[in-house]
Amino acid sequence: MKQFLEIAKIVSTQGIRGEVRCQYYCDEPEILCEFETLYLNKGKEPVEITRAYVHKNIVVLKIEGIDSIEDAQKYIGKMLYIDRDDMELPEGVYFIQDIIGLTVKNADTGEVYGKISDVYQNGATDVYSIKKENGKELMFPRIDDIVKKIDTEAGEMLIIPLEGLFDEDN
Numbered sequence: 001m002k003q004f005l006e007i008a009k010i011v012s013t014q015g016i017r018g019e020v021r022c023q024y025y026c027d028e029p030e031i032l033c034e035f036e037t038l039y040l041n042k043g044k045e046p047v048e049i050t051r052a053y054v055h056k057n058i059v060v061l062k063i064e065g066i067d068s069i070e071d072a073q074k075y076i077g078k079m080l081y082i083d084r085d086d087m088e089l090p091e092g093v094y095f096i097q098d099i100i101g102l103t104v105k106n107a108d109t110g111e112v113y114g115k116i117s118d119v120y121q122n123g124a125t126d127v128y129s130i131k132k133e134n135g136k137e138l139m140f141p142r143i144d145d146i147v148k149k150i151d152t153e154a155g156e157m158l159i160i161p162l163e164g165l166f167d168e169d170n
Helices: 029-033 069-073
Strands: 004-014 019-024 037-040 045-055 058-063 079-083 103-106 112-121 126-131 137-141 147-151 156-159
Touching: 004 037, 004 058, 004 069, 019 029, 029 045, 029 058, 112 137
Parallel strands: 103 156
Antiparallel strands: 004 019, 004 079, 019 058, 037 045, 037 079, 045 058, 103 112, 112 126, 126 137, 147 156
């Protein structure tokens, strides 16, 4: 598992005092505002956040040492990372980056369906996409009736598909 996880991308500047606008990659934009330290360069370069707020569904950050629009423009397109140790997740909640790549197996038979290739956040529940070896995509919702166990350390997810979920005609 990666120690540093992507949490946002700097997409533009905000005002003339060096603030940056960020597209967030977390469930709620307010989560990004909670961090005092974020990281650039895949976790190699810590930056201190002196101010953070949500504005029109984007997060505006003031990074220490960036004090002009010219300084801020140099950071457009850069990814911001968090240290996974700085965020405690509730029981049963996982980082999407830890879900992608898990091997999905039938909890009863051990049949391997494939690996999680994507996670879609469409509202009420996440939807997992599996890419099979033959290239076919299978999708299923993240509900307790289907997902029986997620073990990120073992690299697997155990499921019991609902009847007809993975039928070839669907």
